[in-house]
Amino acid sequence: MQQRQEWITKTLRVFGLINREHLERKFNISTPQASSDVLVSAAAFGRDILQRLCLALPAGH
Template sequence: MKWFKQRRVEWIIEMAAIYGYINRDHIRRKFGVSTPQASLDIADALSQTSHLQYDRSGKRYVWTGPAEEN
């Protein structure tokens, strides 16, 4: 995985752990990436942690793990 993509994925996991959820718009605004790229980044984050679960009613990914992941 390229360095910038890895930083985005790490940020996704960290923000979800801190704030309890994250969505594609957060990633788009923070990094200036397209919606499809934000979706790919979330998919990569999902492959690195089991603590993200999609909330259909909220259209976001909710953190289901401890307050901070080690």
């Protein structure tokens, strides 16, 4: 999980947003796990980060 959290932080700094699907593909994890990781990151960063988190379902869902 630490590796995923570091990647989320880096991605937010570089691109300004993160999508749950990015996590699923990069780390081969489930949608619920990706959602959990994003929420953990949001809690660590505070409320302002929520505007940059994209929790949309992947295309075709």
